[in-house]
Amino acid sequence: MTEMTKSTIGRRQVLKGAGVVAAGTAALATPVKQAEAAKKVPRWAMVMDLRRCIGCSACTVACKAENNVSLGRFRTVIQHKMIGTFPNVTKVNLPLMCNHCTSNKEDASAKVPPCVKICPEYPGERQTYVTPEGKKIRYRGGATYRRPDGLILVDVEKCIGCGKCIDGCPYGVRSFDPFTKAGKKPEKQAVDKCDFCKHRIDNGVEPACVNTCQGRARIFGDLNDPESEVAKLVKEHNLEKSVLLPEEKTNPHVFYIDPDNLLKTAYRQREKGKLDHYVDTLDG
Amino acid sequence: MATARKDMAETAASRSNVYGLLAAVFRAEPSAAFLAQVKSSEFANVLESLDLSLGDDFQDTPCDQLVEGLAVEYTRLFIGPGPRISPHESTNIEFENPMEGTLWGPQTVKVKKFIEAAGLAYDELFDGMPDHVSAELEFMQRLATKEAEAWEERNEEFATNILKIEERFLDEHLSLWISRFCDKVIEHSEHPFYQGFAEVTKGFLEYEGKSLQAFNSGTGNGRGFPD
Amino acid sequence: MKSLNRRNFMSLSAASGAVLAAGAVDSRPALAGSVTFAKGGRDFSPVTGRERKAIPTACWQCVTRDSLIGFVEDGRLVKLEGHPESIRTNGVICAKGQAGVNQVYFPDRILHPLRRVGKRGEHKWKRISWDEALDEIAARLKPLRDAGTPEKFMFQYGRMKASQSKVMSDFMAAYGTKTIGNHTSICEGGKWTSQELMWGGHYDNWDFDKTDFVLIFGSNMLNTHTNHIPVAQKLIEAHVGRKVPVYVFDVRLTNTAAHADEWIPINVGKDGLVALSMVNVIMNEGLYKKDLFKFMKVSADRKASMDEKIAAVKEQVAKFTPEFAEKESMVPAGKIRDLARRFAKSKSGVVVSYRGTIAHQHGADQERAMMLLAAVTGNVNSPGGRCQGVGAGWKSPKSKHPKARALDINHGFPGQVAYPTHKVSNQVLKMIKDGRNGRPEVYMWACYNPVYVNGEVNENREIMMDESIMPFLVCSTIVYDESSSLADIIVPDVTYLERWDWEDMVSPTQVAEYYFRQPLIKPLGESRDFGDMCVGLAKRLGIELAWKDKEDFVRQSCEMTPGVKEAGGFEYMKKHGVWHDKNANPDYLAFETRIPASALEADGVIFDEASGVYWNWHESKAKTEAEAKTVGYQNTPKSYKGFVGQEVDGEVYRGFKPDAVNKSGFLEFYSELMKAKGMPVFPTYTPIPEHVEMAPDELHLTTYKVAVHTHSRTSHCKWLSEIYHDNPGWMNPKTAAERGLKDGDVIRVHNKLGGITTNVHVTEGIIPGVIAISYHVGREHSGRYGSGSPSPIPGVADDPDFNNKWWDKHGVHPNAIIASSPDEISGQQRWMDTVVRVEKA
Incomplete structure (x- = not known):
């Protein structure tokens, strides 16, 4: 067994503008300061290119492996849907996960998504976020809260297991983790969902689902950096409105490149608290 | 004090013996020589006094025959195919998150580090996982032997230290899963030999837990162990 | 049992001490060294700062064999990702690759050698040592070799490639048997044969x-x-x-x-x-x-x-x-x-x-x-x-070997297949049953599941159960499956994440990538690489091999392969995992390369007027030049091995060099070889007999694979079976309506071989007149995540995640109603020619 040294692995710059250069793999990541990096706070976002998603489920399994997710739960899935009548039929593979939204229907200026707004533990005590350049930003914590870089996160220590955020999420991506106790009410289960692989991106490495995507259908980066691929794609394909359930006014930060306008037809709103998966793979 | 120390040394050596025997039972299929000793009157009497039987025909069956039958049973129980009771801490301990409880899982690492921190290494030819029941029992055997030596050498501080470590290993590891494991063996074994030794193991570890706790907390009789 | 008190504890201890003192415990201790913690004053708190080691290696879930980086924490494999420097994969792997961790740690993994003690299929086993296992196998192999019938030792593999394959064939050759079966005909062997007839080479x-x-x-x-x-x-x-x-x-x-x-x-x-x-x-x-x-x-x-x-x-x-x-x-x-x-x-x-x-x-x-x-x-x-695919050209050590012999049971029945250049694995069990060309005394297989992966599953099982025609079965495996459960001896194979290999799969860039596999962790239990098992057998049989063990084989290969050697050989590959020649470019239109006149004047090179081929008869089976000239290029056995160049319009070119059959250097569409066997001389359309004879109410049965499984080697991987574990038959709404079926109905799919019961999945995504049933599932045995129970019987819930297994359907296996039947040109298993009737069950 030989350990691979950092220098032996080629680097692919993935997370531009955040002041970090990403290696292809988690362990090898060494955040490197870029002198000319933008001073802005990053706004992490993902673009799902439906032209490129081939429904292979590598992302789903990579997420399980990376985050040690037990059987019975998924943080990201591919929804398969046949559209049309033989022989004029096609199929959409739709990657789904937490949209890391910014706002909500009732109060567009709130700058928090419905799951955060509804959290009884939000707003909690002040926290500090340090940008990759070392700039400190104060924000309000909570059991479910929004970090200044746009990540919607769960703090299991503060969670009371009430499940209101599960009901609040219009996308059904949140679920109780039967194996994590809610910190403030240990007799209840804490809530769990995709966290954009926070532990990786904080070290300058792209999320596990992005890393393994053979079609490069998942593109991750900083929307606040006009040079980033996600920013360019959002601009080029006019993706501001190309999100799931725009009528919910949640301002999601997972965008879909959907030139054939299939998103609306293909998306089946999920049952609360469950990213069920198997029912779709019959058509896989 | 001298008597108490002698008692402590004797107790530790005695505990080491039982751990050693139980480690041997779960390490591998029994040999004919081993079975001959288990058949000895001394051991038989002990079993009888504990109200335990290794099978009605255990004493009368020739060792060679027992060896074959027990080897098949050992395979069925612990190697598979068969009920295949995983004899490992990581797969038997109850976790809040079952993802911790995988074969060669994080718990296995904890056991390995605990044992290695005591200056021991796993034998190169040992082919089990680091948290195999026999490795854990053997570890306790080694600790108790060392403890006995310390008492003999009048190194009370060291001896007491080892006792604390023994208790800690029981608390953090062995006691957390051994009875669950033994219950599975008792339920699934088709041979009274393994059912019997599972009973002994379970009973002994319960006794151990109580004894060590009593000693380390200073309760019990003057010798630190309950009668 | 009475509970312990001090008195009976002391007597238990005394009796235990007596057992120990008598030296009756002969098993080795698990722990070495002595307790030394007092001096160092070390604490026991668990070490917190975990380090993840990144080790380059390669995947093996499927034959693509992508380069990987394995992440190891405290001796535990925790994650696999693609190797970012691989020019083949650009750092990407698939769902199966991501689930590779499951291969190592699935709870039903075979970790020790086992000897069958009950009847075949009775599932009664005894753990034996490696020495016992090897002694027993060697005791079967030695007499065959001594009697001059080494060919009665047959080996068959499902997946062996690159160094894995070389090590195996080197050992088999040194032993003296060429009775080596593969699985290519159930894969895509027909494609390769076809390509060999046209452009030479395959892939x-x-x-x-x-x-x-x-x-x-x-x-x-x-x-x-x-x-x-x-x-x-x-x-x-x-x-x-x-x-x-x-x-x-x-x-x-x-x-x-x-x-x-x-x-x-x-x-x-x-x-x-x-x-x-x-x-x-x-x-x-x-x-x-x-x-x-x-x-x-x-x-x-x-x-x-x-x-x-x-x-x-x-x-x-x-x-x-x-x-x-x-x-x-x-x-x-x-x-x-x-x-x-x-x-x-x-x-x-x-x-x-x-x-x-x-x-x-x-x-x-x-x-x-x-x-x-x-x-x-x-x-x-x-x-x-x-x-034409370009893969790495590794050199590797070769042992001395006698002239090997073979039972002719790997190429189908006499006259059954015209050009079985990739063998006819689908007929092997039938030929053994038939017995006309002899039967192996010892049948060994590795990384293969002959019962499950071939057609006519039930007949396969019957043949392998029959000790009178298959007297001794040895299997190297990681999983107790439909075939290993019938073996006489099972030896525990390592997973691909615990072994050494060099790798050579084709590069999509037309520039060869040389890559490498190394153990990420120490092999679990007593699992042992197949190559290392060969070393153990060789020692017992008195066979001298040119390599000490698998690692040595790979090491030597690295030191003798041009390019890799100069880059730093074995140590370089251990560190980097991949190598390619940065100056190499795709060799397009290589067939237009002229052959220098000097090459045509070399000793033994003759010209064949009929085909226009220059060839060196020394390389063929011809005994004399005169014989070579009289019999001619096309009909001299192995003449293709001496191919030098093709005359085209008066010039000699490299052309499309043959590598398996005596074709010319042309890209052959008009094929004298096909003609000679009574097959279509030029590509044509030949309706499939079963389809021509179909009754109006019959349907085609087609099979397919999905992204998250290999054919038969991943169903025990929980993350994959969680996603895909059931395989209802796809049917067009029109076809379903004709049978009064609606989505989800239970159906019986049957023909003269038998029937299977499944559900129907009515979908617009399939043509009418067809039912499509995937592979992968319908496992009789394949661990608890594959078949639903720890084989062979429901066991103990000692894999905590098993309590979270939420699916209770495990699919059906279509092979039960698919005939093991080869294409008469190539021997390719005819997976797509099956005809069935479908009714509501």
Whole structure:
């Protein structure tokens, strides 16, 4: 067994503008300061290119492996849907996960998504976020809260297991983790969902689902950096409105490149608290 | 004090013996020589006094025959195919998150580090996982032997230290899963030999837990162990 | 039992001490060294700062074998990712690769050698030591060798490649047996045979980086392919990034078809016909490119002029009009014309074909039609075209060996198959049952599951259960499955994440990548690499091998392989995992290379007038030059091995060098070899007999694979079986309505071989007249996540995640009603020719 040294692995710059250069793999990541990096706070976002998603489920399994997710739960899935009548039929593979939204229907200026707004533990005590350049930003914590870089996160220590955020999420991506106790009410289960692989991106490495995507259908980066691929794609394909359930006014930060306008037809709103998966793979 | 120390040394050596025997039972299929000793009157009497039987025909069956039958049973129980009771801490301990409880899982690492921190290494030819029941029992055997030596050498501080470590290993590891494991063996074994030794193991570890706790907390009789 | 008190504790201890003191415990201690913690004053708190080691290695879930980085924490494998420096994969792996961790730690893994003590299939075992296992196997092998019948030792593998395969064949050769079976005929052997008859060599790559048009027949290459990740990502890039048109012909709306410009539904077994009708359009409309015709053999006359060649092709495909093709295939004639024209007019284009095309009677001929379409448009071994695959050319140590002998049971029954160049694995058990060509005394297999993966599962099981015809069965495996459960001795194989290998799978860039596999962790339990097992057997048999163990074999290979050696050999590969020549470029149009006159004057080189081939008769089986000249190139056994060059229009070229059959150096479409065996001399359309005879109420049964499983080696991987564990039969609404079926109904699918019961999945994504049932599932034994229970009996819930297993369906296995039947040209298993009736159960 030989350990691979950092220098032996080629680097692919993935997370531009955040002041970090990403290696292809988690362990090898060494955040490197870029002198000319933008001073802005990053706004992490993902673009799902439906032209490129081939429904292979590598992302789903990579997420399980990376985050040690037990059987019975998924943080990201591919929804398969046949559209049309033989022989004029096609199929959409739709990657789904937490949209890391910014706002909500009732109060567009709130700058928090419905799951955060509804959290009884939000707003909690002040926290500090340090940008990759070392700039400190104060924000309000909570059991479910929004970090200044746009990540919607769960703090299991503060969670009371009430499940209101599960009901609040219009996308059904949140679920109780039967194996994590809610910190403030240990007799209840804490809530769990995709966290954009926070532990990786904080070290300058792209999320596990992005890393393994053979079609490069998942593109991750900083929307606040006009040079980033996600920013360019959002601009080029006019993706501001190309999100799931725009009528919910949640301002999601997972965008879909959907030139054939299939998103609306293909998306089946999920049952609360469950990213069920198997029912779709019959058509896989 | 001298008597108490002698008692402590004797107790530790005695505990080491039982751990050693139980480690041997779960390490591998029994040999004919081993079975001959288990058949000895001394051991038989002990079993009888504990109200335990290794099978009605255990004493009368020739060792060679027992060896074959027990080897098949050992395979069925612990190697598979068969009920295949995983004899490992990581797969038997109850976790809040079952993802911790995988074969060669994080718990296995904890056991390995605990044992290695005591200056021991796993034998190169040992082919089990680091948290195999026999490795854990053997570890306790080694600790108790060392403890006995310390008492003999009048190194009370060291001896007491080892006792604390023994208790800690029981608390953090062995006691957390051994009875669950033994219950599975008792339920699934088709041979009274393994059912019997599972009973002994379970009973002994319960006794151990109580004894060590009593000693380390200073309760019990003057010798630190309950009668 | 009474509870312990001090008194009975002390007597238990005394008795225990007596047992120990008597030296009756002969097992080795688990722990070495002595307790030393007092001095150091070390604490016992768990170490918190965890380090993840990154180790380059390679995948083995499927034959694609992507380069990997394995992450190891405290001696535990925790995560696998793609190797970012691999030019084959660009750091990407698939779902199966991501689940590789499951291969190592699944709770039902076989970790010790086992000897059967009950009847076969009774599931009664005794753990034995490796020494006992090897002694027993050697005791069976030695007499066979001593008696001069080493061929009665048969070895068969499912997946062995690169160094794994070399080590095995080196050992077998040193022992003296060539009775070595494979599994290629149930995979895509027919495609390879077909290619060997045309361009020599096998394996095609598609130059997606440069191509301008893509036609895909019978291949879900974006999800399942023998070179999946490398080619799939390039296809997506071409299609989305460069807007290259992609059209997919398939009976099912696969994920590949769904991503094409258009899914073109096609009837079962008609791919070749559609390709021929496209050639018809291209020839009749003068859209062909002349470039390649010079090197094509399209008629009996090897000296035919360009015009004669063009006329010959026209004549051969004249009857395959688009209208005729439409009638048979349901592909509209207008669509065929349109695609033929656009394809021919594109600067370059690729024709992809796979099992949907070739797993038929005369599937090998359908592949010839595909190649013809590529050839008349000038898209063979050209930029952006269909190219011969380029993989790494490793050198490796070879042991001395006697002349090996073989039982003739790997090539089908006499007269059954014309060119079984990749053997006929689907007939091996039938031949053993038949016995006319002898039976192996010892049958050993590794990384293979003969009962499950072949057709006629029930017969396979019966044959392997019968000790009178298969007296001694040895299996190297990691899982207790449908076949290993019948073995006499099971030895525990390592997983691919615990072993050494060099690797050589084809590169999509046409530049070879040399890559490497190394153990990420110490092998679990007593598992041992197959190669190291061979070393143990060799020692017992008195066989001297040129390598000490598998690691040494790989080390030596690294030190003797040009390029890798200069880069730093074994140590370099351990550190980097991948190497390629940075100055190498794709060798397009290599067939146009001239052969220097000196090569033609070398000792033994003679000219064959009939074929136009220069060849060295020394390399063949010919005994004298006179014999070689009299018998001629085509009919001298192994003459192809001496191929030097092909005379074309008075010049000698490298041409399309043969590597398995005595073809000429032309790209052969008019094949004297096919003619000699009574097979179609030129690519044609031969209706499949079973399909011609179909009754109106019968359906085609087609099979397929999904992205998250290999055929038979991943169902015990929980993350994969969680996603895919059930396989209802796909059926078009029209076909379902005719049978009164609605989605989800329980159905019985049956024919003369028997029946299976499953549900029907009514979907618009399949043509009428067909039921499609996938592979992978329907496991009798494959661990608790595959079959539903820890085989062979429900066991103990000692894998905590097992409590979270939420699915209780485990699918059906279609092979029970599929005949083990080879294509008469190649031996390819005819997976797609099965006919069934379907009723509500």
